[in-house]
Amino acid sequence: MGKLDGRVVLVTGAARGQGEQEARLFRQEGAEVVVADVLDEQGEALAKEIGALYVHLDVSREVDWQAAVTAARDAYGRIDGLVNNAGILRFNALLDTPLDEFMRVVQVNQVGCFLGVKAVAPEMTGGGTIVNTASYTALTGMAAVGAYAATKHAILGLTRVAALELAGRRIRVNAMCPGAIDTAMSNPAQLDPAADAEEASKALDGLYRKLVPLGRIGRPEEVARLALFLTSDDSSYITGQPFVIDGGWLAGVAVV
Ligand code: NAD
Numbered sequence: 001m002g003k004l005d006g007r008v009v010l011v012t013g014a015a016r017g018q019g020e021q022e023a024r025l026f027r028q029e030g031a032e033v034v035v036a037d038v039l040d041e042q043g044e045a046l047a048k049e050i051g052a053l054y055v056h057l058d059v060s061r062e063v064d065w066q067a068a069v070t071a072a073r074d075a076y077g078r079i080d081g082l083v084n085n086a087g088i089l090r091f092n093a094l095l096d097t098p099l100d101e102f103m104r105v106v107q108v109n110q111v112g113c114f115l116g117v118k119a120v121a122p123e124m125t126g127g128g129t130i131v132n133t134a135s136y137t138a139l140t141g142m143a144a145v146g147a148y149a150a151t152k153h154a155i156l157g158l159t160r161v162a163a164l165e166l167a168g169r170r171i172r173v174n175a176m177c178p179g180a181i182d183t184a185m186s187n188p189a190q191l192d193p194a195a196d197a198e199e200a201s202k203a204l205d206g207l208y209r210k211l212v213p214l215g216r217i218g219r220p221e222e223v224a225r226l227a228l229f230l231t232s233d234d235s236s237y238i239t240g241q242p243f244v245i246d247g248g249w250l251a252g253v254a255v256v
Pocket of ligand 1: 012013014015016017018019036037038039057058059060085086087088089108133134135136177178179180181182183184185186
């Protein structure tokens with residue numbers, strides 16, 4: 001028996017990173033999975049490998065959401081789980097951030113989550129779950145990621161309002177707040193064929209040894225297990241909450 005037997009779950013940004021691990025784990029746990037991304041080659045290869053459906057979905061485009069929902073309905077009859085995982089990060093001091101860059105981060109991270117809730121919740125006629133991927137920076141500041149942190153704070157607001165509005169439809173809505181996780185977003189060496197990504201991971205562990213009580217960067221598989229908890233009946237009485245998964249980073253600072 002899998003924890004997601006009989007469920008149909010759409011994961012955005014699922015071609016790589018945390019979304020990929022969520023898609024893999026959800027399949028292992030018995031769900032039909034819709035792998036959605038803008039990276040078609042990687043997304044299609046993953047879907048083929050795990051026996052899922054791939055859809056091209058730019059989360060910032062409402063027409064793409066409509067097409068993805070239709071494709072999922074045609075393939076599996078319905079959708080009853082959504083993980084809004086797709087996201088982008090841009091580094092810039094606020095005073096140096098061009099408006100276009102700020103708006104692009106808003107459009108993908110924040111509007112993407114809103115459009116996902118809007119497009120998919122009406123499909124969940126028998127109840128369902130929505131997991132929004134926020135961040136450590138949804139709960140505290142971090143210099144040089146102002147646009148990103150603003151959108152991640154906004155995702156928590158959206159999560160709470162959606163939980164209130166959708167509870168009557170038996171749809172639970174929660175958010176994950178990962179700290180530093182070893183994916184291409186935090187470890188761009190993963191995207192560089194010439195780089196040694198494993199060495200880069202070790203270097204990151206060294207950096208986070210000083211910052212994070214648990215002494216290392218997080219793994220995307222660990223976030224996938226939290227997404228599974230929030231998507232399965234194990235969290236049946238939980239809605240509207242942010243879940244921090246950060247190795248203790250937000251707990252405070254050690255002065256000695
Ligand atoms: P990643 O860059 O490996 O994965 C992001 C995925 O989103 C990619 O597959 C990318 O193609 C996809 N994507 C980007 N723009 C898209 C769009 N417009 N439409 C559809 N898909 C799009 O990074 P990740 O760490 O796996 O990121 C997953 C989520 O976790 C993001 O929301 C990110 O903000 C969040 N997060 C990451 C970290 C971290 O340290 N890696 C920490 C906290 C939160």
